Amino acid sequence: xxxVSQSPSNKVTEKGKDVELRCDPISGHTALYWYRQRLGQxxxxxxxxxxxxxxxxxxxxxxxxxxxxxxxxxxxxxxQRTQQEDSAVYLCASSSVGPGTPTYEQYFGPGTRLTVT
Amino acid sequence: xxxxxxxxxxxxTEGAIVQINCTYQTSGFNGLFWYQQHAGEAPTxxxxxxxxxxxxxGRFSSFLSRSKGYSYLLLKELQMKDSASYLCAVxxxxxxxxxxxxxxxxxxxxxx
Numbered sequence: 001x002x003x004v005s006q007s008p009s010n011k012v013t014e015k016g017k018d019v020e021l022r023c024d025p026i027s028g029h030t031a032l033y034w035y036r037q038r039l040g041q042x043x044x045x046x047x048x049x050x051x052x053x054x055x056x057x058x059x060x061x062x063x064x065x066x067x068x069x070x071x072x073x074x075x076x077x078x079x080q081r082t083q084q085e086d087s088a089v090y091l092c093a094s095s096s097v098g099p100g101t102p103t104y105e106q107y108f109g110p111g112t113r114l115t116v117t
Numbered sequence: 118x119x120x121x122x123x124x125x126x127x128x129x130t131e132g133a134i135v136q137i138n139c140t141y142q143t144s145g146f147n148g149l150f151w152y153q154q155h156a157g158e159a160p161t162x163x164x165x166x167x168x169x170x171x172x173x174x175g176r177f178s179s180f181l182s183r184s185k186g187y188s189y190l191l192l193k194e195l196q197m198k199d200s201a202s203y204l205c206a207v208x209x210x211x212x213x214x215x216x217x218x219x220x221x222x223x224x225x226x227x228x229x
Contacts, residue, residue: 031215042221043160043204050215091159095215105150106217108159 002026004109006092012115013082021077021112025094032069033106034077035091036061043091049075082116089113119143121220123205128226129195137190137223139205147208150217151179151190154202163203164190192225200227 005024013019025032034046045059049069060066064082069075079086093106120142129135141149148167152160166172166181166188178191192199202222209218 033216043219045216045219048216056216105162105165108161110159 004092004094004107006090006109006112008112009110010113010115012117015084015116016081018078018080019082019114021079021090021092021114023075023077023092023094023109025073025075025092026096026107028072029094029096029107030072031095031106032075033093033095034067034075035093036088037091037111038088046077046090079114082114084116087114087116119209119218121205121207121218123203123220123223125221126224126226128228129192131195131197131227131229133195134191134193135195135225137192137203137205137225139188139190139220141186141188141205141207141218141220143207143209143218145209146183147210147215149179149181149188150206150208151177151188152204152206154204154222156201160204195227197227197229200225 004026007022011019030051032049036044036046047060047067048056064080067077089111091111092109095106123139148165150165151163153163154160164172164179166179169181169183171178171180176193181188190203202224204222205220206217209216
């Protein structure tokens with residue numbers, strides 16, 4: 001009965017390198033969200049996956065950012081050619097959507113703290 | 118447009134009561150959520166309101182007025198561990214697209 005897990009918990013990378021962040025949602029949750037949270041700031045929506053529907057990519061800040069999800073399981077967020085402004089905590093959340101899920105509550109993982117030097 | 122407003126910071130004293138307000142203007146409404154986020158941790162769910170009125174859950178209560186686009190989170194018998202950021206979010210759903218619109222959070226400091 002594990003919750004949402006993310007890896008790595010911390011990542012330090014050099015400017016210009018690519019990074020890949022991983023999210024394992026709660027089993028059976030069809031919706032998966034990626035957020036970015038800069039230090040002292042609010043949650044910034046990045047991308048949303050819902051079942052087999054086309055993802056909502058409206059929050060991705062640039063074409064350096066991309067994400068994939070295999071079915072209703074693991075998702076990876078990839079940032080290419082990282083910049084210092086990409087430094088933030090990247091949070092993943094999952095949600096159960098459908099009959100019998102009255103709240104559409106999102107369950108968050110612990111996040112990946114990305115530092116670009 | 119979509120807009121959620123809440124105070125940036127609040128301070129209160131241990132044992133007291135504090136009310137954190139949230140006003141919203143969204144294109145759709147499918148419930149209002151409150152989350153708590155301690156420094157360096159992920160947000161955790163506190164409450165959900167979809168109908169007008171007060172929902173009570175222990176020391177925490179949440180109120181909603183849909184006609185006014187207004188909610189508040191009430192924290193009673195404050196404890197030091199309640200020092201955290203409190204995030205207001207509105208469900209804005211269109212078809213299969215279920216997203217939450219998030220406020221920037223209210224940082225609450227509880228002093229002894």
